[in-house]
Structures are given as C-alpha cells and as structure tokens.
Amino acid sequence: MQTSPPDAKLSRIVNNTTTRPRVAVTRKLPDAVEARMSDLFDVSLRLDDTRMSQDELKAAIADCDVFVPTVTDNINADVIAAASSRLSLIANFGAGTDHIDVAAAHKCSLVVTNTPGVLTEDTADLAMAMILSIPRRLVEGDRRMRNGEFDGWGPTHMLGHRVRGKRLGILGMGRIGSAVARRAHAFGLSVHYHNRARVPATMERALDANWHETLEGMLAEIDILSINAPLTPSTRHLIDARTLALMKPDSYLVNTSRGEIVDEAALAEALAHGRLAGAGLDVYEDTPRPHPALLDLDNVILAPHIGSATHESRREMGEKVLINIRAHIDNHACPDRVLPPGTRLSLAS
Incomplete structure (x- = not known):
C-alpha cells in the first residue's frame, strides 16, 4: 500500500463534493444500521452473513475509503497492504481489535477505531x-x-x-x-x-x-x-x-x-x-x-459467542461505527481511536 500523510487522505474525502465516501462492510449488520449507512455513504454491504476469505477481504479493502470489519476478520499486514491509497479509516464493528494489526495500520497512516462501552x-x-x-x-x-x-x-x-x-x-x-x-x-x-x-x-x-x-x-x-x-x-x-x-x-x-x-x-x-x-x-x-x-x-x-448479542448492543455498536466515520470524514478526531501500545498522538494528529 502506498502511504500518504493522514491529512492528505482526509482532504481527498472532505473535498470530494460529488461522491460520497465508499464504505466496505465485511459482515451482515442489523437492518437499521445498514439502512443508515446506505443513507449516508456509498456502501458495499455483505448480504451473505458468512466470513470473508482473506482474498475477499483484500478485494474489499482495495476498493473503499472506509473499511468496516468485525471480530471474525483477520485484518493482518497482508490485508492492509492490499488497500488502495484511498483508504484512511478502519472502523471496526466491535470492541476488541486483536484481530487487526493495528501497528501495521498505523505505519500506513490509517486510523483504526472500535466500539467500546456499548457491550x-x-x-x-x-x-x-x-x-x-x-x-x-x-x-x-x-x-x-x-x-x-x-x-x-x-x-x-x-x-x-x-x-x-x-x-x-x-x-x-x-x-x-x-x-x-x-x-x-x-x-x-x-x-x-x-x-x-x-x-x-x-x-x-x-x-x-x-x-x-x-x-x-x-x-x-x-x-x-x-x-x-x-x-x-x-x-x-x-x-x-x-x-x-x-x-x-x-x-x-x-x-x-x-x-x-x-x-x-x-x-x-x-x-x-x-x-x-x-x-x-x-x-x-x-x-x-x-x-x-x-x-x-x-x-x-x-455458548455460541453471544456475550453482546442483544438488539440494543448491536444497534449501539452500529451507531458508534457511524459516529467514528462521520467524525473522520469531517476531519475531526475519532472518539474511539485505537493506537498501537506505547504510541502517543501529537497535537497535530
């Protein structure tokens, strides 16, 4: 992936008045969340509620400005390397980020967010x-x-x-x-x-x-x-x-x-x-x-991984994803940004 400063990536999104940001989602999300995403963005939804293969993840991340994975996706350095220079945000649908190589994303000037608190x-x-x-x-x-x-x-x-x-x-x-x-x-x-x-x-x-x-x-x-x-x-x-x-x-x-x-x-x-x-x-x-x-x-x-499996939690997770995306494309600090251990943001970040 060709890296560029975060501000440059943001300016490409913010200054594009004719095209909505392209958002790629890797799993089927609650209907209300998908409907809201479709209203706000040019969104590619996963209609089949199955895990994407690594090749499918690479194809999806190569064609978006914002990537929305879940805990079932292995977003490793190889997947991140497949992203185009358009990508500036990985907005995870979930609180845990151990399935994302956050260090590799940070090295490529990508912002990573999650959805803490609501579950x-x-x-x-x-x-x-x-x-x-x-x-x-x-x-x-x-x-x-x-x-x-x-x-x-x-x-x-x-x-x-x-x-x-x-x-x-x-x-x-x-x-x-x-x-x-x-x-x-x-x-x-x-x-x-x-x-x-x-x-x-x-x-x-x-x-x-x-x-x-x-x-x-x-x-x-x-x-x-x-x-x-x-x-x-x-x-x-x-x-x-x-x-x-x-x-x-x-x-x-x-x-x-x-x-x-x-x-x-x-x-x-x-x-x-x-x-x-x-x-x-x-x-x-x-x-x-x-x-x-x-x-x-x-x-x-x-139990089949149902710790956060309530209608309320899933809806609130979706709202968190939307808030982070909107903050990012409006050139504001994302409220739920995740950084590699030991990393500190400068005032300009």
Missing part, C-alpha cells in the same frame, strides 16, 4: 448468568429433563453449590470486569480481582473488592474465576495447566472475553479428571469450534 452490560449479564447457572447445574438439568432422565425429587439429586458467600475472582477489572463485580456484589459474592493496576480505592470500597498483586495468589483463594481480560501476548494461554492446578477442585471458570486466554486442552483435562468442578465458555481458542474434549462433558456450558 459492557450485556456481556456482564451473560457472565453473571453463567456464574449463577454452572454451580447449580442448570443447563445439565435442562438436558436431563429433555432426555427423560428425571424420575422425581431426591435428597441427593443433582446437588450443586450455593453462590452466595462464595469468592469470585475477576481477571481483568476493566469496564466488563467492573460490571461483573457490581452484579456479583449484589448477589452476595465476595469480590476478588487481579489487574495490571489497582482500581481506585473508592471502587474497591463500593464493591468490597480485594486486590491480588499476583494471579497465582488469587487463583488459590477463589471459588469462581471470571475472565474479562483483553487478549495480548502476555494473556495468551495465561490460564493453562499450571494455573488451573492452583484452583480448588470444587471451583468454576467462566470465560466471556477471548478464547485464546485459556488453554482449552488443559481445561478439558482438568474438568474430566475432577480437578475443576465446571466451566462456562462463550469464546473459544479455535473459534468457532470448542475443543472436542469439551463436547462430551456435562459440567460445561458452551
């Missing part, structure tokens, strides 16, 4: 639903009912664990982790957390939250682990055979963040041999397929 509450709701349902074996009970395996109540039938009074460990106390903590506190769980930095004392007091300087120290004390950290080189396989061995045999794991944070083979091994009581997963290491060994386990809830 926080919905993802926290799903995490809390799993925290409540796994210890009580709710999904397992549903399966047994449908299979005709319930013969009536018994004193020892399908015993689970009480949630109130248990210790919840939160890995990653960002927006979603904090939202999970608020819910857990309301349900009477004791909140523990491990984060790169300690949260403000006012938040700790409000949630009666206990900070652990090391992940290992927290894992040994908790009853339930909720993973809410971003995927980075340092968090990939952070939960593996070694760290799982630190957890108590009657403890539970919930992951609504990124599948690659958990070594699923090690998790399946621990669950199958009683070294962990149960797990709830909404994301997978080899997405969209869970590790085959997990499929035969009754003590696992497997």
